[in-house]
Amino acid sequence: MSVRVPVVEAITKANDELARLNRAKLDARGILGLNIMASPGAGKTSIIECIVPRLSRDLRVGVIEGDIATSFDAERAAAAGATAVQINTGGSCHLEAQMVSQALDQLPLDALDLLIIENVGNLICPATFALGTHLNILVASVPEGDDKPYKHPRMYRGVQVLIINKIDLLPYVRFDLDRFRRGVSALNEGVRTFEVSCTSGAGIDSLVDWVRSEAVARRASTARVEVRP
Amino acid sequence: MHELPIAQGILERVLKAAADANAARVTRIHIIIGDLSGVSAECVEFYWDSLSRGTPAHGATFHVRRVPFEMTCLDCANAFNPAGEALAYDCPACGSARVRTTHGQECCLEAIDIETPDDATPGRDPATEPRATP
Ligand SMILES: Nc1nc2c(ncn2[C@@H]2O[C@H](COP(=O)(O)OP(=O)(O)OP(=O)(O)O)[C@@H](O)[C@H]2O)c(=O)[nH]1
Numbered sequence: 001m002s003v004r005v006p007v008v009e010a011i012t013k014a015n016d017e018l019a020r021l022n023r024a025k026l027d028a029r030g031i032l033g034l035n036i037m038a039s040p041g042a043g044k045t046s047i048i049e050c051i052v053p054r055l056s057r058d059l060r061v062g063v064i065e066g067d068i069a070t071s072f073d074a075e076r077a078a079a080a081g082a083t084a085v086q087i088n089t090g091g092s093c094h095l096e097a098q099m100v101s102q103a104l105d106q107l108p109l110d111a112l113d114l115l116i117i118e119n120v121g122n123l124i125c126p127a128t129f130a131l132g133t134h135l136n137i138l139v140a141s142v143p144e145g146d147d148k149p150y151k152h153p154r155m156y157r158g159v160q161v162l163i164i165n166k167i168d169l170l171p172y173v174r175f176d177l178d179r180f181r182r183g184v185s186a187l188n189e190g191v192r193t194f195e196v197s198c199t200s201g202a203g204i205d206s207l208v209d210w211v212r213s214e215a216v217a218r219r220a221s222t223a224r225v226e227v228r229p
Numbered sequence: 230m231h232e233l234p235i236a237q238g239i240l241e242r243v244l245k246a247a248a249d250a251n252a253a254r255v256t257r258i259h260i261i262i263g264d265l266s267g268v269s270a271e272c273v274e275f276y277w278d279s280l281s282r283g284t285p286a287h288g289a290t291f292h293v294r295r296v297p298f299e300m301t302c303l304d305c306a307n308a309f310n311p312a313g314e315a316l317a318y319d320c321p322a323c324g325s326a327r328v329r330t331t332h333g334q335e336c337c338l339e340a341i342d343i344e345t346p347d348d349a350t351p352g353r354d355p356a357t358e359p360r361a362t363p
């Protein structure tokens with residue numbers, strides 16, 4: 001005879017708790033945290049390279065690069081002017097809060113305003129693991145095809161921001177923007193969307209302006225908390 | 230392959246719940262997994278045997294309640310499963326593109342079935358024993 005014991009909680013609770021600790025470290029310093037996710041080669045690092053030099057005038061930017069192997073992307077982020085840390089996940093196809101926690105310890109958090117995390121290139125696993133960032137950003141790129149919101153609904157649902165990259169390729173690739181957008185809005189109505197090209201620079205201005213204003217707003221909200229008695 | 234850390238998390242939680250309930254053995258683990266959750270119950274079970282070896286949860290079976298991907302039409306209130314449809318999320322009843330995702334992301338532990346040390350004692354029927362806590 002056995003007894004049933006209710007244990008109602010999220011299956012990802014262990015990771016979620018570590019993510020909360022990461023968030024607290026960022027919040028204590030007014031740092032805005034972004035988690036950039038995409039399939040391999042969508043242009044995550046290219047976007048970091050495009051926006052960091054332009055944000056650096058007003059913000060101190062840290063970057064955590066997640067890859068299975070190599071430190072290529074951290075080198076690219078550092079060359080763009082960020083303080084960069086590379087995480088090699090070994091075989092793991094996504095970052096977890098625990099890995100980010102270790103990387104945070106290697107960053108000069110007291111001297112940062114913005115933290116950009118580039119997740120491992122993968123449209124499936126990263127969506128399951130919160131890292132403690134404030135905003136999840138998905139980069140979709142034109143050559144991947146307009147069917148991705150239908151094939152990867154989970155990823156499209158879990159983000160607050162969508163960047164459609166490589167729009168310079170629209171004339172050459174069969175990509176029905178309308179069909180793509182309809183899939184996105186069925187899954188994630190009103191998600192903030194930027195259409196950009198890292199190659200031509202199209203749309204990068206508005207992306208940079210938005211990131212800057214989000215970071216400034218977060219810093220201001222922390223400053224207000226500090227002056228309270 | 231992200232089910233390995235998930236299985237580890239479940240094991241940790243299950244063992245804690247089992248210890249709190251003074252369980253001798255965990256026989257069954259009830260989980261709810263939506264088709265949109267990105268978690269494969271089969272993969273979790275695959276890792277379970279080796280992860281749980283030597284613990285009271287070794288040999289436990291999984292009872293998985295699957296929640297299908299469901300969308301609901303804002304125009305006609307029709308609820309439908311878009312999986313397997315042509316590449317569109319349009320309502321199959323009225324053709325509207327104004328639809329919302331209503332189910333499928335569920336992903337949680339629900340309960341465990343345990344055997345208490347008393348269960349193993351012959352001549353006692355746990356069903357008639359007074360429960361320490363309701
Ligand atoms: N045509 C075009 N190519 C681009 C654009 N953005 C990036 N690329 C190219 O796409 C390739 C991949 O870019 P990355 O920035 O390395 O992509 P990633 O998402 O960081 O890749 P992983 O980190 O390996 O997953 C490179 O060859 C870039 O030059 C764009 O806007 N247009």
Ligand SMILES: [Mg+2]
Pocket residue numbers: 044045046073118
């Ligand atoms: Mg990269």
Ligand SMILES: [Zn+2]
Pocket residue numbers: 302303304305306307320321322323324325
């Ligand atoms: Zn309808």
